[in-house]
Amino acid sequence: MTTLAARVAREYGSPSVMIDLDVVARNVRRLQDACAEAGVANRPHVKTHKSPVIASIQRAAGAQGITCQKLGEAEVFAQAGFDDILISYNILGPDKIGRLGALLGTTQVIVAADNPTVVAGLPEAGAIAGRPLGVVVECDTGRGRAGVETPAEAVALARDIASRPDLRFEGLLLYAPEDRLAQTQAFLDTVRAGLVDHGLSARIVSTGGTPNLKTLGAIRGATEHRAGTVVFNDRMMMACGVATLEDCALHVVATVVSRAGEARGIVDSGSKTLTSDTGGGLGGFGLIREYPQARIAKFAEEHGFLDLSACAARPVVGEVVRIVPNHVCVVVNMVDRLVAVRNDEIVGEIPVAARGKLA
Amino acid sequence: MTTLAARVAREYGSPSVMIDLDVVARNVRRLQDACAEAGVANRPHVKTHKSPVIASIQRAAGAQGITCQKLGEAEVFAQAGFDDILISYNILGPDKIGRLGALLGTTQVIVAADNPTVVAGLPEAGAIAGRPLGVVVECDTGRGRAGVETPAEAVALARDIASRPDLRFEGLLLYAPEDRLAQTQAFLDTVRAGLVDHGLSARIVSTGGTPNLKTLGAIRGATEHRAGTVVFNDRMMMACGVATLEDCALHVVATVVSRAGEARGIVDSGSKTLTSDTGGGLGGFGLIREYPQARIAKFAEEHGFLDLSACAARPVVGEVVRIVPNHVCVVVNMVDRLVAVRNDEIVGEIPVAARGKLA
Numbered sequence: 140m141t142t143l144a145a146r147v148a149r150e151y152g153s154p155s156v157m158i159d160l161d162v163v164a165r166n167v168r169r170l171q172d173a174c175a176e177a178g179v180a181n182r183p184h185v186k187t188h189k190s191p192v193i194a195s196i197q198r199a200a201g202a203q204g205i206t207c208q209k210l211g212e213a214e215v216f217a218q219a220g221f222d223d224i225l226i227s228y229n230i231l232g233p234d235k236i237g238r239l240g241a242l243l244g245t246t247q248v249i250v251a252a253d254n255p256t257v258v259a260g261l262p263e264a265g266a267i268a269g270r271p272l273g274v275v276v277e278c279d280t281g282r283g284r285a286g287v288e289t290p291a292e293a294v295a296l297a298r299d300i301a302s303r304p305d306l307r308f309e310g311l312l313l314y315a316p317e318d319r320l321a322q323t324q325a326f327l328d329t330v331r332a333g334l335v336d337h338g339l340s341a342r343i344v345s346t347g348g349t350p351n352l353k354t355l356g357a358i359r360g361a362t363e364h365r366a367g368t369v370v371f372n373d374r375m376m377m378a379c380g381v382a383t384l385e386d387c388a389l390h391v392v393a394t395v396v397s398r399a400g401e402a403r404g405i406v407d408s409g410s411k412t413l414t415s416d417t418g419g420g421l422g423g424f425g426l427i428r429e430y431p432q433a434r435i436a437k438f439a440e441e442h443g444f445l446d447l448s449a450c451a452a453r454p455v456v457g458e459v460v461r462i463v464p465n466h467v468c469v470v471v472n473m474v475d476r477l478v479a480v481r482n483d484e485i486v487g488e489i490p491v492a493a494r495g496k497l498a
Numbered sequence: 499m500t501t502l503a504a505r506v507a508r509e510y511g512s513p514s515v516m517i518d519l520d521v522v523a524r525n526v527r528r529l530q531d532a533c534a535e536a537g538v539a540n541r542p543h544v545k546t547h548k549s550p551v552i553a554s555i556q557r558a559a560g561a562q563g564i565t566c567q568k569l570g571e572a573e574v575f576a577q578a579g580f581d582d583i584l585i586s587y588n589i590l591g592p593d594k595i596g597r598l599g600a601l602l603g604t605t606q607v608i609v610a611a612d613n614p615t616v617v618a619g620l621p622e623a624g625a626i627a628g629r630p631l632g633v634v635v636e637c638d639t640g641r642g643r644a645g646v647e648t649p650a651e652a653v654a655l656a657r658d659i660a661s662r663p664d665l666r667f668e669g670l671l672l673y674a675p676e677d678r679l680a681q682t683q684a685f686l687d688t689v690r691a692g693l694v695d696h697g698l699s700a701r702i703v704s705t706g707g708t709p710n711l712k713t714l715g716a717i718r719g720a721t722e723h724r725a726g727t728v729v730f731n732d733r734m735m736m737a738c739g740v741a742t743l744e745d746c747a748l749h750v751v752a753t754v755v756s757r758a759g760e761a762r763g764i765v766d767s768g769s770k771t772l773t774s775d776t777g778g779g780l781g782g783f784g785l786i787r788e789y790p791q792a793r794i795a796k797f798a799e800e801h802g803f804l805d806l807s808a809c810a811a812r813p814v815v816g817e818v819v820r821i822v823p824n825h826v827c828v829v830v831n832m833v834d835r836l837v838a839v840r841n842d843e844i845v846g847e848i849p850v851a852a853r854g855k856l857a
Contacts, residue, residue, distance in 0.1 A: 149593050152570070152857025159799070186799060207713065208800045228766075229755040231816055234508050254757050256815035270643035285756050285764055285801060355742075396588040397612050397644050405644055411831050412856060413772040440545060440827055441567045441587065442644060457590055468799055472770050475830070475854045495834045497771060498511025 143483050145459040149484060151478045153394040153459065154408040156470060156488070160481040162388035163196065163370060170352070170369050171200045177356030177364070182206050182225060182345065187468045189493035190477070191219035193370060203373065206347075206365040210235055210242070211496025217246040218490070225345065226250045227312055227365065228256040228279070229285070235498070238262055240267025242354030249273035249343070253286050253310045258299050258306070265305030273309040274300045275343055278330065280323040281316045290427045294333035301339055309363070310343030317350050317379070320357050327360055350379045373467040374426055377416040389460035390428065391470065392478075393443065395454045404445035404454060410438040412473060418465030425462040430454060435462070481493055499760035503751045504818040506837050506845060507798060512753040512818065513767040515717070515833045519840040521747035522555065522729060528745075529711070529728050531560045536715030541565050541704065543726030543799070546827045548852035553730060565706075569594055569601070570690050570855025576605040576651075578851070584704065585609045586636070586671055586724065588616040588644070594857070597621055599626025608632035608702070610643050610671045614765045617658050617665070624664030632668040633659045633701055637689065639682040649685055651857040653692035660698055669702030669721070676709050676738070682745070688720055710739045732826040733785055733786030734777040749787065749820035751827065752802065754813045763804035763813060767821065769797040771832060784821040789813060794821070 141149075147157050148458065174181035180234065183197045184206040194205055194216065204223030207213040213224045221475070230239055230250050242248055243264055249410065252258050252274050255441045265272040277287030287293045293311065301308040311330060315323035334340055347365040349372075355364060369377070371389040372382035391413060391440045391476055397405035406427075415423050415438060424435040430453070434446040443462075447453045469492055479486040499544045500508075504517050523820045533540035540557045553575065555694035561584030566572040571600065572583045589598055589609050602623055603762040609621055611617050611633050615720075624631040638645030645650045652691045660667040670689060674682035686703065693699055704726055705717055707723040708731075714723060727734070730748040731741035750772060765786075772783050775798060783794040783802065791808040813819065830836070830850055838845040 148591060150595060153591060154856050229764075229815075230754060232507060232512060232753060232818075234511060253758060254815050255754070260816075278759060284758075284764070284798060284803065286758060288758055394591060396590060397639060398643060399612060399643075401645055403642070405588075410773070410775060410828055414769070414795070414829070415776065416769060417774065439643060440831075444643065456588075456613050457619075459591075469769055469774070472799075473854075476855065495832075497513050497833065 140441065142479055144461050146485060147392045147478050147480065148394060148459045152271065153392060155392045156474045157392050157461070157478045157480055158371065159290045159387045160479050162386065162484060165368050166372065166386060166388060167197050167200045170366055171202065173352055173355050174364055179355070179361050180363035182365050183370065184208070184347070184365045185212060185216060187367035187370055188471060189491045190222065190435045190489055191216055191492055193389070194221060195270070197370070201249065203363070209496055209498065210238055212493040213248060214238065214242060215493040215496060217242055222246050222373040224248045227347070229253060231257050231260045234372060235382065236263045238271050241262040243270065245270055249275060249309050251277040252296065252300070253277040253295065255299055258296060262303050262305035265468060269303055269314035273307045274298070275310045275312045276368040277312045278326060280313055280326045281319045284314065290329035290333060291380065291443065292313045292335065293330045295305070296449050297334055297339055298337055302473050308339055310341035310345065315351060315358065316346040317416060318386050320354055324358055327358065331360060349376055351383055352381050368468060371467040374421050374463055374465045378418065378421055384463070387463045389464070389467050389470070391425065393460055393462055395456055395458045395460065398456055402446065403447040404433070405439065405446050406431050406443040406460065407447065409442045411440045412470070413443065413462065415466050416466040416469050421465050425464050428461040428463065434494065501818065502839055502842050503749070503820050506751045506839065507753060507818045509844060510837045512751060513771050514751045514837050515748065515829060516837045516839055517730065517748045519838050519845060520834050521745065522552065525560045525729050525731065525745060526556050528538055528791045529725055530561065531716050532711055533723055538714070538720050539722035541722045541724050543567070543706070543724045544571065544575060544852070546726035546729055547830060547852045548847055550580065551848045553580060556729070562722070568857070569597055570854055570857050571852040572607060573597065573601060574852040581605050583607045586706070588612060590616050590619045595622045596626065598621040602627035602629065603630055606670060608634060610634050610636040610667050611655065611659070612636040614655065614658060617655060621662045624690060628719035630664055630666040632714065633740055634664045634669045634671040634704060635659070636671040637685060639672055639685045641673060643673065645823055649688035649692060651694065652689045656693055656698055657696055658762055667698055669700035669704065671704045673706040674710060674717065676712070679713055683717055687719065690719060708735055708740055711740050727827060730826040733780050733822055733824045737777065737780055743822070746822045747824050748823070748829070750784065750823060752819055754815055754817045754819065757815055761805065761807040763792070763806050765802040765804060765819065767799060768799050768801045770799045771829070772797070772802065772821065772823050773825065773828040775825040775828050775831065780824050784823050787820040787822065789819065
């Protein structure tokens with residue numbers, strides 16, 4: 140019997156990136172239900188799939204708008220008819236401000252900002268569009284990533300935004316550390332009190348992250364949530380306890396091309412397919428479903444080197460296997476299309492339409 | 499004054515991948531001269547640039563044929579008129595054998611094999627093309643990657659190939675560990691003696707790798723060399739002593755989008771641009787030319803988090819910088835085009851035509 144993975148390899152080539160639409164549908168439903176239960180709007184982050192086809196499934200399930208990480212992504216989704224887009228990123232530079240203005244002319248778009256230089260550049264986009272640009276202030280509540288570091292800075296930036304005729308202060312953007320919700324709550328409460336002191340209020344309080352689905356609803360005042368990875372899931376999400384193997388919708392279909400030594404093997408997926416993302420130290424670069432004891436120990440660009448020493452059964456050359464990647468978002472970013480399957484049948488290809496939109 | 503990088507960012511967006519054609523030309527010349535001096539043919543590996551435009555520069559300088567790592571890459575280069583292609587990879591599976599046969603019908607192509615299962619599948623390609631397919635035996639002389647592990651296996655595989663009417667035994671493919679040339683030489687000599695015993699000879703002995711340019715010519719009997727990375731160079735090549743900063747032709751042009759803390763900064767290039775390739779533990783994910791003391795300490799997908807604690811001068815938000823990646827091959831693999839510059843002017847775009855050809 141030919142496996143589904145082998146049929147995908149035969150029809151679309153090996154390696155291919157395969158998604159199971161039934162699992163996708165279940166993941167989409169789960170996210171939507173979790174948001175409903177927590178009383179927040181679901182604004183999925185499309186960076187994971189970069190596909191208007193997948194985003195349409197999320198919208199049909201009840202998502203209110205989408206999140207993009209790049210202006211170029213937002214342009215692709217606007218072109219595909221999505222009209223409520225949050226770009227959770229500092230946009231700056233003359234080319235981008237011009238493009239943002241053009242986008243705002245046709246689409247409801249909100250951007251994030253975490254510093255005065257970015258805020259100072261944004262009004263030009265509103266002026267180009269002929270209507271104010273909505274801006275949320277990104278706040279860093281302990282993760283050490285983007286975002287203002289103190290509530291006072293957040294309030295100051297909100298006032299700066301609100302003072303500009305071509306901008307509209309819309310609220311706050313958070314990506315809370317999973318283990319510091321109290322700290323995040325205190326930060327948020329202080330900012331909101333500070334806003335009130337200046338006659339402002341946050342219409343949007345946007346939280347984010349698939350790992351934070353575990354505690355969705357715990358942050359008082361949150362109005363919406365941005366989760367990306369949950370649509371496909373991966374080893375990282377399994378490791379942090381928000382997904383099981385059955386929730387993993389995406390596999391890299393790969394072929395064993397060599398068995399150079401007794402305890403060694405090679406698959407035709409290396410760092411140019413699975414990426415060198417370690418998933419925060421998961422051990423190996425992916426999980427082979429058919430040989431869970433195998434370790435993808437190291438990479439060349441087009442070789443994945445397998446340590447088979449712990450495997451009782453070992454694959455033969457020519458065998459097609461399915462690999463759960465460490466991190467799906469960066470894997471999808473490598474390919475132009477996803478091969479969609481359902482119920483052991485190949486459905487067709489889904490373009491990764493916003494892949495390569497770096498800027 | 500606006501820097502060249504800032505102009506690239508303005509015209510092509512930030513981030514962009516920029517190459518300096520003068521440096522490319524110098525690197526191409528250096529490789530060609532090194533091969534000439536060593537008395538081996540230059541068969542550059544196009545996996546680094548995936549661009550027929552760049553390969554044409556290499557061909558014009560004297561390269562004899564090209565090396566591809568994927569059948570899909572070979573198809574793109576054949577379409578662009580390259581007619582002497584070595585695919586240094588085990589090709590197998592019915593779809594690929596069919597495609598290989600079609601390619602062989604129009605193009606001189608040789609493939610590598612390191613096991614009998616792969617060899618058994620290859621004659622069908624020759625049959626489809628109506629002419630024998632040339633095959634080289636890949637030998638592992640200590641690197642623990644692809645390749646037969648012993649000279650005896652190499653000879654056996656060569657005999658297997660030579661026994662099949664639709665195949666032609668062409669020789670041997672090596673990728674010697676930089677520090678074990680004597681071991682490689684002994685392996686090679688043993689194989690060649692074994693071939694003679696069976697009335698066979700290796701027309702091609704293909705060596706590989708940019709790091710091995712340091713000892714090019716040292717392996718007696720080598721007929722050609724496959725080097726990829728040298729065309730652009732990167733931090734890895736600097737670390738192993740085959741390139742200087744002035745030899746680095748490729749930079750990621752990025753913009754500082756945040757300075758959240760005194761010693762922190764964020765550029766708009768994360769793991770989806772620079773990739774998570776550590777370059778074998780170089781420390782940080784790239785070298786910022788304008789701030790060499792800055793450390794690209796960690797990544798999100800679209801954020802590069804800078805540790806600026808060692809920097810006397812620190813960048814401001816909006817500043818455009820140039821980053822030498824750890825590993826250029828995987829960076830080029832992320833983008834659809836390279837922005838070509840020369841002599842402080844933008845020349846235009848070069849398509850990465852074989853990007854995304856996974857299979």
